[in-house]
Amino acid sequence: MAVYRDLREIVMARITITTKFHNPSRARRREWQRATHLYAETKQSLIDGWVNGELEQSITTASIENDLYAVIQSQAIREAKAEYSKDGAIEYSSSLPFGINNQNWKIDVTENGTVVLGFPCISQWWYTPITVYEEIEDVVNGLLAGDMKKSLLQVYRRGAEWFCAFTVLHEAPSGGKTLIGVDIGERHILAAAAPDKGESLLVSGKEMKYIRRKYRSLRESLQEAGALRALNRMGKKEQRRVTHLNHTLSRRLVEFADQFDEPLIRIEDLGEIRERCPWSGVHSWPFGQLQRFIIYKAAKQGITVEKVDPSYTSQRCSVCGASGTRSGDHFRCPDCGRGRHADLNAAENIATREGEPCTT
Numbered sequence: 001m002a003v004y005r006d007l008r009e010i011v012m013a014r015i016t017i018t019t020k021f022h023n024p025s026r027a028r029r030r031e032w033q034r035a036t037h038l039y040a041e042t043k044q045s046l047i048d049g050w051v052n053g054e055l056e057q058s059i060t061t062a063s064i065e066n067d068l069y070a071v072i073q074s075q076a077i078r079e080a081k082a083e084y085s086k087d088g089a090i091e092y093s094s095s096l097p098f099g100i101n102n103q104n105w106k107i108d109v110t111e112n113g114t115v116v117l118g119f120p121c122i123s124q125w126w127y128t129p130i131t132v133y134e135e136i137e138d139v140v141n142g143l144l145a146g147d148m149k150k151s152l153l154q155v156y157r158r159g160a161e162w163f164c165a166f167t168v169l170h171e172a173p174s175g176g177k178t179l180i181g182v183d184i185g186e187r188h189i190l191a192a193a194a195p196d197k198g199e200s201l202l203v204s205g206k207e208m209k210y211i212r213r214k215y216r217s218l219r220e221s222l223q224e225a226g227a228l229r230a231l232n233r234m235g236k237k238e239q240r241r242v243t244h245l246n247h248t249l250s251r252r253l254v255e256f257a258d259q260f261d262e263p264l265i266r267i268e269d270l271g272e273i274r275e276r277c278p279w280s281g282v283h284s285w286p287f288g289q290l291q292r293f294i295i296y297k298a299a300k301q302g303i304t305v306e307k308v309d310p311s312y313t314s315q316r317c318s319v320c321g322a323s324g325t326r327s328g329d330h331f332r333c334p335d336c337g338r339g340r341h342a343d344l345n346a347a348e349n350i351a352t353r354e355g356e357p358c359t360t
């Protein structure tokens with residue numbers, strides 16, 4: 001039998017790195033603090049100016065009068081523009097990270113082997129050591145060797161420590177697999193995308209919402225009446241309906257995946273979050289059950305399911321990795337201009353993240 005090889009075996013994979021700056025000097029911390037303040041202030045005055053009509057949308061750094069480097073002012077303008085088109089009035093918090101776009105920061109290694117990040121701020125470029133813990137060593141080495149591409153750098157303070165976050169793009173072999181990312185959410189209970197094939201599946205969350213709302217109000221009235229046995233019965237009825245729906249949904253997803261050669265399904269690892277807030281949103285039991293059904297039905301079909309780190313999957317652009325904005329169902333990237341259904345953008349991000357195999 002002739003072996004058919006898909007030519008598109010290389011995919012762009014993304015990893016988001018968050019780490020600490022190592023002992024930044026007092027002068028530096030003071031300057032970053034000031035930059036943080038100016039950044040939020042710049043974004044706020046842009047939004048306010050656009051809301052009350054005093055500023056032009058086409059504003060440039062030439063008309064921003066503060067001490068920030070122009071590249072940081074540009075990033076503030078870019079973000080404010082993307083966020084403004086969303087909902088109008090916005091209140092920024094003063095702990096907002098300040099951002100530097102990919103061309104204006106550097107990662108380097110000093111003679112004694114210390115990894116440093118260099119970026120402009122107010123008075124000058126600073127090169128500051130970062131902590132390279134074991135999990136990010138490969139990525140940092142890849143960046144230093146030029147095998148990986150960096151995108152937006154964000155700098156922020158939490159407590160007494162300063163952190164940076166950046167996304168790294170690299171070419172990774174897909175191993176001939178068709179990568180399928182699955183986003184489980186409330187608006188759309190299932191959003192699945194196979195970015196290499198340009199195929200997607202989108203299922204509305206209305207039916208699940210309807211079931212949950214219906215039984216919640218029934219439960220509340222039974223609770224008030226103190227009707228414990230009826231309450232119990234009602235709980236079981238709700239469970240049966242949710243379970244039935246989840247069987248249908250997971251079957252549809254596995255059928256979607258099964259149309260491709262060597263499918264690999266990737267879903268978000270919601271484990272940790274679920275423990276923190278057990279009863280709300282996508283961390284409630286119906287969503288956990290849907291995940292389990294997907295893993296189980298896929299395994300029966302011989303399809304591997306991997307869990308990936310869920311951070312920023314809905315905020316980042318699935319093409320270039322920049323932070324974008326969501327307006328209803330629409331995601332827009334201020335960097336590359338891409339527009340996409342927000343949940344499918346998230347699913348594409350999930351598809352290309354490296355993950356850990358799930359066990360049933």
Ligand SMILES: [Zn+2]
Nearest residue numbers: 317320333336
């Ligand atoms: Zn983009």
